[in-house]
Amino acid sequence: xxxxxxxxxxxxxxxxxxxxxxxxxxxxxxxxxxxxxxxxxxxxxxxxxxxxxxxxxxxxxxxxxxxxxxxxxxxxxxxxxxxxxxxxxxxxxxxxxxxxxxxxxxxxxxxxxx
Amino acid sequence: xxxxxxxxxxxxxxxxxxxxxxxxxxxxxxxxxxxxxxxxxxxxxxxxxxxxxxxxxxxxxxxxxxxxxxxxxxxxxxxxxxxxxxxxxxxxxxxxxxxxxxxxxxxxxxxxx
Numbered sequence: 001x002x003x004x005x006x007x008x009x010x011x012x013x014x015x016x017x018x019x020x021x022x023x024x025x026x027x028x029x030x031x032x033x034x035x036x037x038x039x040x041x042x043x044x045x046x047x048x049x050x051x052x053x054x055x056x057x058x059x060x061x062x063x064x065x066x067x068x069x070x071x072x073x074x075x076x077x078x079x080x081x082x083x084x085x086x087x088x089x090x091x092x093x094x095x096x097x098x099x100x101x102x103x104x105x106x107x108x109x110x111x112x113x114x
Numbered sequence: 115x116x117x118x119x120x121x122x123x124x125x126x127x128x129x130x131x132x133x134x135x136x137x138x139x140x141x142x143x144x145x146x147x148x149x150x151x152x153x154x155x156x157x158x159x160x161x162x163x164x165x166x167x168x169x170x171x172x173x174x175x176x177x178x179x180x181x182x183x184x185x186x187x188x189x190x191x192x193x194x195x196x197x198x199x200x201x202x203x204x205x206x207x208x209x210x211x212x213x214x215x216x217x218x219x220x221x222x223x224x225x226x227x
Contacts, residue, residue, distance in 0.1 A: 004157075033214070035217075042217060042218070042219055042220075043152075043201075043217035044217075045214055045215075045216065045217075048214055056214055091158075093157070093158075102148075102160035102163070103150075103215070104159075104160075105156075105157030105158050105159065106157055107156065107157060108156075108157050
């Protein structure tokens with residue numbers, strides 16, 4: 001099992017540029033989560049999907065952030081335009097829905113916006 | 115979401131047991147207690163979960179108080195690789211869909227050789 005795959009692993013971009021982070025969940029998992037981690041705010045849930053449908057996006061900071069899940073094996077998190085305060089590690093996690101589950105996290109994408 | 119309270123940091127010696135406490139006085143009857151840990155430069159990983167009874171798995175044990183207002187994660191024999199931030203999280207069960215989990219600040223565990 002390849003686990004949750006995220007790309008790129010590192011991204012450095014200039015303020016104002018568009019950034020797209022990608023995630024491939026574990027095959028068979030039908031729930032996908034995007035998190036952001038910073039020293040100041042810790043791990044924050046941004047959005048999660050069940051069966052490709054966004055369920056809760058209350059953690060998305062503002063309109064500059066958008067997430068899509070066009071199919072069960074792929075999701076993107078886009079920031080447009082990016083700002084220095086968006087610098088963080090972004091994690092994707094997947095799981096199966098039900099009464100009990102464990103979330104499997106990807107290795108993360110470290111984003112630096114200069 | 116119900117809140118958990120954990121010490122900011124703990125230290126332990128290698129090869130000794132470690133007891134990581136968690137208070138969750140506002141827990142509801144449908145909340146599961148989950149523990150995750152995050153090793154340096156990695157994403158969080160699941161450790162263990164429980165509802166009412168104590169639980170054991172290959173990684174750790176979870177002891178849940180009778181009133182469920184607190185729990186303790188037990189690492190029976192700590193190794194240097196157990197140095198991580200440990201998160202205690204409450205999650206409401208859902209039969210129809212996965213529900214979100216909210217990470218707190220966790221306990222940073224250091225292991226002395």
